[in-house]
Amino acid sequence: MLAYVLKRLGLGILVMLAVSTIVFTLTNVAADPARTIAGEGATAADVEAARIAYGFDRPIPVRYAEWLANVAQGDLGTSYRQRRPVADVVAERLPVTLALGLAAFALALALSLPLGLLAGLRENTWVDRLALVFALVGQAMPTFWFALLGMVIFVVKLGWLPASGSDTWRHFVLPSVVLAYYATPTLMRLTRAGVIEVMKSDYIRTARAKGLRPGKVVLKHAMRNAILPLVSVAAVQLGFMLGGSIVVETIFAMRGLGYLAWESITFSDLPVIQAVVLLIAGIYVLLTLGADILNAWLDPRLRMG
Amino acid sequence: MKLLGKVLSVALLSVSATAALAQQEANKLRWASTQAITAPDPYYNFHREAMLLNGQLVWDTLVYRNPNDGTYEPLLATEWEWKDDTTLQFKLRQDVKFHDGKPLTSADVVYTYNYIANPDNKINVQSNVNWIDRAEAQDDYTVTLHLKAPFPPALEYISTLHAILPEGFYGEAQAANVDGGLIGTGPYVFAEFVPGSSMKVTKFDGYFADSPKGLPKLDEIEFRTIPEASTQLAELMSGGVDWIWYVPSDQAAPLANRDGLVVDPAETMRITFLSYNMREMEGGNPLTDKRVREAIAYAIDRETIVSRIVGAGSTAIDAPCFRTQFGCRDDLTKRGYDPEKAKALLAEAGWDGSVTLSLVGNAIRDRAWIEAVAGYLAAVGINTDVQLLQWAALQERVAGNTVHLSMADWGSYGVNDVSALLNNFFTLTPDDMARDQELSDALIAATKTVDQDARKKSYDFAVSRIVDELYWQPMWTNPATYAYDADLAFTPFPDENPRFFLVGWND
Numbered sequence: 061m062l063a064y065v066l067k068r069l070g071l072g073i074l075v076m077l078a079v080s081t082i083v084f085t086l087t088n089v090a091a092d093p094a095r096t097i098a099g100e101g102a103t104a105a106d107v108e109a110a111r112i113a114y115g116f117d118r119p120i121p122v123r124y125a126e127w128l129a130n131v132a133q134g135d136l137g138t139s140y141r142q143r144r145p146v147a148d149v150v151a152e153r154l155p156v157t158l159a160l161g162l163a164a165f166a167l168a169l170a171l172s173l174p175l176g177l178l179a180g181l182r183e184n185t186w187v188d189r190l191a192l193v194f195a196l197v198g199q200a201m202p203t204f205w206f207a208l209l210g211m212v213i214f215v216v217k218l219g220w221l222p223a224s225g226s227d228t229w230r231h232f233v234l235p236s237v238v239l240a241y242y243a244t245p246t247l248m249r250l251t252r253a254g255v256i257e258v259m260k261s262d263y264i265r266t267a268r269a270k271g272l273r274p275g276k277v278v279l280k281h282a283m284r285n286a287i288l289p290l291v292s293v294a295a296v297q298l299g300f301m302l303g304g305s306i307v308v309e310t311i312f313a314m315r316g317l318g319y320l321a322w323e324s325i326t327f328s329d330l331p332v333i334q335a336v337v338l339l340i341a342g343i344y345v346l347l348t349l350g351a352d353i354l355n356a357w358l359d360p361r362l363r364m365g
Numbered sequence: 366m367k368l369l370g371k372v373l374s375v376a377l378l379s380v381s382a383t384a385a386l387a388q389q390e391a392n393k394l395r396w397a398s399t400q401a402i403t404a405p406d407p408y409y410n411f412h413r414e415a416m417l418l419n420g421q422l423v424w425d426t427l428v429y430r431n432p433n434d435g436t437y438e439p440l441l442a443t444e445w446e447w448k449d450d451t452t453l454q455f456k457l458r459q460d461v462k463f464h465d466g467k468p469l470t471s472a473d474v475v476y477t478y479n480y481i482a483n484p485d486n487k488i489n490v491q492s493n494v495n496w497i498d499r500a501e502a503q504d505d506y507t508v509t510l511h512l513k514a515p516f517p518p519a520l521e522y523i524s525t526l527h528a529i530l531p532e533g534f535y536g537e538a539q540a541a542n543v544d545g546g547l548i549g550t551g552p553y554v555f556a557e558f559v560p561g562s563s564m565k566v567t568k569f570d571g572y573f574a575d576s577p578k579g580l581p582k583l584d585e586i587e588f589r590t591i592p593e594a595s596t597q598l599a600e601l602m603s604g605g606v607d608w609i610w611y612v613p614s615d616q617a618a619p620l621a622n623r624d625g626l627v628v629d630p631a632e633t634m635r636i637t638f639l640s641y642n643m644r645e646m647e648g649g650n651p652l653t654d655k656r657v658r659e660a661i662a663y664a665i666d667r668e669t670i671v672s673r674i675v676g677a678g679s680t681a682i683d684a685p686c687f688r689t690q691f692g693c694r695d696d697l698t699k700r701g702y703d704p705e706k707a708k709a710l711l712a713e714a715g716w717d718g719s720v721t722l723s724l725v726g727n728a729i730r731d732r733a734w735i736e737a738v739a740g741y742l743a744a745v746g747i748n749t750d751v752q753l754l755q756w757a758a759l760q761e762r763v764a765g766n767t768v769h770l771s772m773a774d775w776g777s778y779g780v781n782d783v784s785a786l787l788n789n790f791f792t793l794t795p796d797d798m799a800r801d802q803e804l805s806d807a808l809i810a811a812t813k814t815v816d817q818d819a820r821k822k823s824y825d826f827a828v829s830r831i832v833d834e835l836y837w838q839p840m841w842t843n844p845a846t847y848a849y850d851a852d853l854a855f856t857p858f859p860d861e862n863p864r865f866f867l868v869g870w871n872d
Contacts, residue, residue, distance in 0.1 A: 095757035098489075104764070104794035106491050113487045141403045142560055149560070211599045223599040224591050313591040315562045322592075323401060323561060328757075 068352060072345035079341045080334060084124045087325075087333055092116075096328035097140055114140060127334065137331035141324070146335045149320070156226045157309070157316035161301035163232055164239035168297070172244045173287075176251025180286070181278065183256055191252070195245035207238045207311045224313035235312045239305055243297045250293055254286030261285075288359055295351035296344075303340040392584040394853070394868060396608040397597050401590040405547055405558040406535075407528040408481055408488040413861065414588065421578075422566050422586065422866055423464075424528030424549035427455055427474065428520060429577040432858040435689065435781050437520055438577045441469060441529055441550065450515040450815050451498075453523075457506040462571055463531050464554045471502035476532040478510060486535075492789075493526050493778070517815050518691075518782035525779055525862075552581040552866050563589045582869030601626065601848055608849040610863065613731070614676030617846045628848045630678030631857035634687040635776035635843040637730075639665075639738070640790070641835060642769050642798045651720055652769055658835035659700070660710035661770075664745040666702035670737045671841050678844025685787065685831045685839045689859070692783035692811065692824030697832045707745045716746065722769040724749040725759050735772050738840075764795035771798070774843055779860030783824055784812050791831065799836035 087093070094111035111117050130137060136146035179191035214234060215223040225231045258264060259282055267277045309319040317336055324332040400412035407420040420426075429440040442455040461469040478500035481488050488494060496516040501509050512519065531548050547555035553566035565588070568581045589606065591597045594613055598620065600606040612620065612628065621628035639661070641652045651657050667681040683700075686693035722742075726735040732753060739749045749770070754762065762768045777785040791797055792805045804827055811823035831837050845861055852871045857863065 091755065091757050092761055095760055096755070104796055105495070107760075109484065109491045113484075143404055143409055144560070152560070208595055208599075211596065215599050215603050215605075219603060223603060223605055224596050225589070311593045311596055313562075313589070313593070313596060315559070319592070320561070326755075 064356070065349070065353065068349050072342075072349060075345055076338060076341045080128070080338055081124065083337045084127065084330075084334060085120060087328065087330055088116075088120050088123075091328060093328035093330055096326075127331075131338070136335045139324075139329055139332050141327050141329040141332070146331045149332055150317070150335050150339060153315055153317050153320045156314050157302060157318065160226075160232060160235055160239065160305075160309070160314065160316060161298065163236040164243065164301050165294075165298050167236055167240035168243040168247055169294070171240065172247035173251055175244075176248040177255055177278070177283070177286075179248070180252040180255025180259065188252075191248065195248050198241045199245040201241075203238060203242050203305070203307050204311055206241060207234070207308060210234045210238060226312075226314040226316070231312070231314070235308050235314060239301060239308050242305075243301065246293060247290060247297065250290045251286065254289055255282060258282045258286045284358060288355060291354050291358070292348075292351045295347040299340075299344040299347045302343050302347075392582075392870060393587065394583050394585070394608065394865065395587045395589065395606045396863075396865070397589045397591040397600060397606045398610065399590070399592050399594070399597075401561040401592075402558070402564050402588065403561060405555065405564065406530075407526075410489065414590075420526065420528045421551065421862075421864065422553040423547065423551045423555050424530065425461075425551050425576070425578070426524055426527055427457075427529060428524040430521070430524040430781075431577065432860070432862070432864060437524055440524075440577060441474075445520075447815065448509070451512040453510045453512070453519060454503070455508045455510070457508065458573070459506055461550050461573055463550050464548045464569055464571075465531075466571075467531065467548075469529070469531075469550055470505045471508045472505075472532045474508045474529055475500045475502050476534070477527070477530045478508075480530075480535060481527070490778075493522055515813050515815050517812060517817070517820055518780055518784050521780045521782050521785070525860075552576070552578055553586060556585075561590065563587065578864075578866045581866065583865075586865055598848075607853060608847070608855065608863075610845055610847045612846040612848045614674070614844070614846065617676065617848070620848055625851050626848060627851045627853075627855075628846060629855075629857055630676060630844045630846040632678050632680060632842050632859055633776065633845045633861045634690070634779060634781075634859045635774050635861065636682060636685075636687055636786075637734070637772065637774040637840040637843055638685060639838040639840060640763075640771045640773065640798050641837070642763075642766065642771075643800060643836065644766050644798065646766055646769075649720075650769065651714075651716065651722070654714045655835060656710045656714040657716060658838075660707040660714070660716070660745065661742065661747065662700040662835060662838045663703045663707040663710065664747065665738055665741045665838070665840075667840055668702065670734065670741075674731070674733050674737055675841055676844055676846070678846060679841045681841050682839045683832070685828060685837045686783045687777065687786075687842065687859070690777065690781050690783045690786065691817075692787075692821065692828065694825060694828050697829060700838075704741075704745050711746060718746045718748060721748045721750050723752070723767070724770040724772065725752045725754055725762055725768050726772040727759060727774065728753040728755050730774065738772060760796060763798060772840070776843075776861055779862055781860075783828070784808070787824075787827060787831070788812060791827070791836070799831075799834075801830070801834070801836065804830050804836075 094114065094116045095107050097114060098106040098110040115123065127137065138144065139146050139149050142149055175191045179188040182188050211223055214221045221234050222231055264277060264282055267281050303317065306318040306322050309316045310322060320332065321336045324336065398414045400414045402410065402415040404410055407424060425441050427440060427442040428445065429438045431438055441458055441461060443458050445453060445455045448454050457469065457471065457474065463469060478497060480486055481494045482497035482499065484491065496513055498511040498513045503509055529550065552569055552572045554569045556567045557565040565585065567585050568583065572580055574580060591600060597609045598616060601609050617628050617630060620626060641658050642650060643653060644650065671679045671681045683697055684693055684695050688695060724735065724739060735751055735753065739751045742749055759771065759773065763771050775786055788808050789796065791799055791801065792808055793800060807823045807827045811820045814820060845857065847857055849855055853868065854871050855868050
């Protein structure tokens with residue numbers, strides 16, 4: 061098991077390295093960072109001044125090697141835009157995204173697991189149909205639209221919730237629901253499919269034949285196998301949420317990682333873009349690893365093979 | 366996404382709003398804007414929002430430019446005098462105190478100017494300061510500012526953009542100290558700053574009574590960044606904020622019908638123009654034929670675009686500058702909408718429609734503006750390939766000579782002098798698509814003398830040249846639409862500077 065984990069971890073580091081190389085190259089090539097930094101009102105002379113001041117006149121490989129060496133020593137650099145250490149900039153955005161991501165993920169699971177289970181157990185009944193329609197609407201409705209709809213009803217009309225910001229728990233309600241609803245359909249359908257498949261298997265028939273109570277059959281025997289495929293997908297969904305949803309964070313003006321990524325990209329704040337991408341890649345690598353371990357624990361065949 | 370957003374915005378507007386909270390009672394103003402404040406000081410910012418809040422609420426300039434008539438009035442300096450073309454001397458007020466109680470002296474002014482003029486300190490907009498050589502103190506209350514060369518609009522910059530900081534403000538770290546170090550002399554005291562999100566200032570009780578800015582009327586001003594326009598509307602209607610600006614024109618009309626809100630479309634100094642590429646391009650450039658440029662000018666119905674699309678607060682213009690700017694003139698060749706004349710000119714030029722002209726625009730402006738222009742051009746047989754680009758990418762295309770037409774705008778930083786506009790585009794810099802040596806010489810000459818008559822003469826020539834030779838087709842002035850609580854006493858000015866130090870709640 062340890063060798064398995066170490067191997068996956070090594071692969072993860074390689075993935076992060078590859079991602080950082082690609083991002084560094086693309087952000088430098090896609091637009092001239094000196095022009096973006098000099099700003100919209102910049103003259104040609106301002107742009108040249110920025111180019112020299114920030115060292116963009118040097119070749120990309122040289123700058124990349126320098127950046128990598130610094131990161132290896134734990135120095136993520138200084139934000140061009142905020143003139144503060146990148147680590148501070150990212151660290152102060154992390155709590156909002158973590159809170160939003162975890163709340164949305166918990167909500168998505170709390171919705172999708174029982175709904176999926178119910179739909180799977182009552183396949184082709186009105187309960188199943190209703191759950192599927194719920195999923196279909198969630199999948200079809202763009203996140204920003206749902207967000208604005210929520211705002212019309214709960215902010216402008218009812219005045220129950222604030223429209224923007226991330227100061228109190230009330231600020232997290234609407235964004236969490238919006239983000240959760242985005243993830244719910246996939247999780248629900250997977251649970252439903254898993255339950256339908258498992259309930260037809262021989263060992264469930266055996267369990268029933270033994271006279272076990274239906275609740276025990278479902279929860280102890282069926283669920284454990286039904287959620288196997290769900291674990292990997294849920295890890296990816298959680299990764300997406302913890303990476304910060306650009307759309308949700310921007311609409312609700314929440315100071316999270318997604319919004320930071322968007323701000324940094326529009327401004328060519330390269331050190332921050334690099335750090336955010338590295339962090340998100342790291343989150344994905346760890347979550348995928350976690351999912352693999354969890355799956356191996358749930359299904360012994362995986363760790364034997 | 367944009368269309369759906371618009372539909373929803375209308376939905377937002379049609380529901381009944383909860384009554385706005387009475388901020389009036391708290392004597393507090395909360396305003397929101399799309400852009401974020403990234404640094405809490407006036408010189409390391411990139412957006413007007415930051416510069417305005419910091420530069421004029423927390424800090425003062427030496428001279429005050431009266432927003433009503435553009436005249437200069439004493440602020441931190443009681444008087445000033447040009448000693449020669451490159452030497453400006455200021456006498457300071459002797460009763461001004463910083464927020465921490467320390468008196469303002471020459472040392473503070475000298476520190477500020479020597480700091481911002483030093484390119485090693487990398488303040489963001491170098492062209493705002495790179496004409497300053499150094500400052501020196503004559504005595505405790507007299508400062509001399511030495512310029513590198515004559516720079517006639519110097520007072521425009523000094524009176525609007527050069528906030529005076531206390532000596533040692535940036536310290537060794539070259540960064541403002543957010544914890545207690547953000548000290549100024551302005552009418553409001555820095556209270557709180559959350560990077561990228563919000564900033565709060567509170568009333569300064571020790572502000573000098575006869576300041577042209579007036580005594581602060583509000584107890585607190587809070588700024589928040591809200592990137593999404595629909596969210597800003599929701600906040601305004603639910604009483605979460607009191608003031609927003611740049612309300613999209615399609616949302617302004619329904620918003621205006623709501624009780625308790627004022628929608629105020631105001632003209633700004635920012636002008637939109639279409640620049641013609643005059644350089645030879647790979648595969649030929651039909652725009653080098655003056656008749657084609659003229660045809661384009663006649664083909665576009667600017668009046669209709671202004672009234673139907675750009676909206677209230679905008680005016681179609683014939684001059685390549687804003688009318689109040691020094692050096693601007695209006696007695697120029699006018700080319701009104703005349704599609705038949707456009708077609709005739711194109712026929713004369715042998716235009717067969719085989720070439721598609723590339724037309725680029727700034728992605729942050731409304732797509733409908735540039736599409737309307739493309740539509741009018743198509744109607745006379747000129748096909749265009751429209752691309753909306755980020756400003757940096759647009760400039761690269763212009764500098765790289767890979768674009769025929771560029772539709773852009775420029776706000777001159779609110780500087781009431783055409784040097785802040787035309788010198789950026791016609792002095793043979795990489796952004797100069799006209800490459801006219803004589804024009805460039807005239808514009809540069811106008812910045813090398815403080816003789817106003819000589820300057821006027823140079824600009825008269827330059828402005829006429831741009832219009833006569835069709836280097837630019839001036840289009841319209843950009844509007845800024847403000848929306849705010851009806852109880853707020855607010856006055857907009859054309860330089861896109863909402864002067865919150867003048868704002869208060871109506872009794």
